[in-house]
Amino acid sequence: MLQVSVWRGAGEGRYVDYEVPRQTSQTVLDVVTYIQRRLDSTLAYRYACRVGMCGSCAMTVNGVARWTCRTHVSAVAKDDRVQIAPLANLPVVRDLVTDMREFFNKWSRAKGYYQGTRTRHDDFAAVKPQSKQAQALQAGIECIGCGVCYASCDVVSWRADYLGPAALNRAWTLVNDVRDGARSERLRAVAGDAGCHSCHTHMSCTERCPKHISPTASIAGLKRATARAALNGEL
Amino acid sequence: MVASSSARHETWLWFAQRASALVLALCVVVHLITIVYATRGGLSGAEVLDRTRGNAAWLSFYAVFVLAVAVHVPIGLRTIAIEWLGWRSRARDGALIVVAVALAVMGFAATWGLFR
Numbered sequence: 001m002l003q004v005s006v007w008r009g010a011g012e013g014r015y016v017d018y019e020v021p022r023q024t025s026q027t028v029l030d031v032v033t034y035i036q037r038r039l040d041s042t043l044a045y046r047y048a049c050r051v052g053m054c055g056s057c058a059m060t061v062n063g064v065a066r067w068t069c070r071t072h073v074s075a076v077a078k079d080d081r082v083q084i085a086p087l088a089n090l091p092v093v094r095d096l097v098t099d100m101r102e103f104f105n106k107w108s109r110a111k112g113y114y115q116g117t118r119t120r121h122d123d124f125a126a127v128k129p130q131s132k133q134a135q136a137l138q139a140g141i142e143c144i145g146c147g148v149c150y151a152s153c154d155v156v157s158w159r160a161d162y163l164g165p166a167a168l169n170r171a172w173t174l175v176n177d178v179r180d181g182a183r184s185e186r187l188r189a190v191a192g193d194a195g196c197h198s199c200h201t202h203m204s205c206t207e208r209c210p211k212h213i214s215p216t217a218s219i220a221g222l223k224r225a226t227a228r229a230a231l232n233g234e235l
Numbered sequence: 236m237v238a239s240s241s242a243r244h245e246t247w248l249w250f251a252q253r254a255s256a257l258v259l260a261l262c263v264v265v266h267l268i269t270i271v272y273a274t275r276g277g278l279s280g281a282e283v284l285d286r287t288r289g290n291a292a293w294l295s296f297y298a299v300f301v302l303a304v305a306v307h308v309p310i311g312l313r314t315i316a317i318e319w320l321g322w323r324s325r326a327r328d329g330a331l332i333v334v335a336v337a338l339a340v341m342g343f344a345a346t347w348g349l350f351r
Contacts, residue, residue: 158318191242197249198314223249230246 002077004031006043007085010092015083016040028061028068028076032084032096045096052210055146059096060085065151067210087151103147106163111189112170117181125179137176140169140218142211149205149215161194165205165215168196172218175225187222187229196222248310255307262300287349294350301342309335 002022005015018035029047036043047057052070059068062076062083076082090098107113118125127134149165156162171190174180190196196219205215229235273286287293309331316322316331 155318159321188242191246193241193245195242195245197245226242226246227250230243230250235243235246 001080002031002073003081004035005081005083006032006035006096007092008043008095010094013092013095015085022073022080026073028059028066028071028073028082028084029057031073031082032059032068043096044094053144055144058087058146058148058151060088060151065148065208067146067148070210087147089151089153089156090147098147100147103150103164103166104145106167107145107170109189110163110167110171110195111182111186112167112174114174114177115180115182117179127178133176133178136221137173140173140213140215143169143213144211146210148208148210152204152208154202154204155198155200159194159198162198163190163195165199165219168199168222169213169215169218172221175222184229184234187226188235190222191226191230191235196226199223248313251306252310255303255310258299258303259307262296262303265296266300284349288351290350294346297346298343301339301346304342305335305339308338 002020004018004020006018007013008016018039020031020034020039023030029050032043032045033047036045045057045059047069048054049056050069052067055067057068058065060066061068061071062078064076065087066076068084073082084096086092086096086098090100090103093099129135129138143166145166147166149169150156153162153165156164168190171186175183175186180186199216199219201216201220203214203216206213206217209215226235312334313327313331316327
């Protein structure tokens with residue numbers, strides 16, 4: 001039997017203990033699903049794909065932000081005990097469900113969206129995969145917005161307005177997209193008071209990213225790009 | 236354009252912080268090695284003054300050192316003020332300019348005092 005301690009409630013709440021039978025290859029998401037289906041149907045949690053594609057099942061497992069669907073119980077249980085909480089640095093809606101609006105609003109504030117310059121009448125853009133910019137873009141493009149990096153970031157916990165690793169990583173991929181037409185605006189958006197310069201390079205985001213992306217490297221790239229823009233009077 | 240001026244401001248502060256850190260890294264190493272080397276056989280105050288007085292190389296090295304400190308420390312304190320104290324008013328930057336000026340004045344006074 002596994003002793004599972006699960007956060008229940010919203011801003012005010014407490015940990016509630018459940019007993020869940022151990023199974024081979026059991027994931028933490030399996031455990032949460034077992035509790036909801038067999039022990040307490042009022043437990044609120046969020047998931048969709050179960051296979052590490054959608055990025056909706058991230059929770060805090062034994063104090064560490066993880067995808068629960070890709071985390072085996074055997075990898076995290078200590079003395080047959082597991083503690084499961086909602087992601088940190090985000091408001092809790094209920095139980096294990098967080099309100100991710102601010103997380104995604106920050107992507108928008110960092111201008112983390114593509115702004116094309118061509119029309120359907122123009123030819124395809126030719127982007128050499130080996131080019132430095134294409135390589136930098138590829139390194140960060142696989143982010144699925146799960147919020148693990150954001151929940152692991154010390155700077156977000158210190159200053160709530162910090163744009164955070166995911167939004168800045170997305171901005172960096174777009175800065176390296178040669179087809180994009182909003183480079184200067186984006187550099188201005190990420191260089192503001194709560195932008196890339198607030199990063200302390202603790203690298204928790206890079207350590208915890210389930211996709212093995214390095215938002216730290218992306219943020220360092222933004223620091224270099226904004227510094228260059230400032231020197232050239234483009235900022 | 237408030238956002239734009241903030242972006243420029245933050246970027247320049249970051250740049251000044253990095254550039255001064257580069258200078259400090261060199262200065263601190265030279266400073267420490269000199270101390271350890273100079274004091275091997277014991278060193279009196281008179282002997283220190285004997286070496287620093289009228290020494291233009293010594294004066295210029297420590298003038299650069301003091302300048303780098305006066306730039307670097309207030310920018311770092313600014314981040315601490317934001318993150319630890321949540322201090323975001325204009326008074327914060329005013330207070331930090333006072334810190335910068337105080338560091339520069341004290342540093343240059345000490346350096347000049349050993350030179351003349």
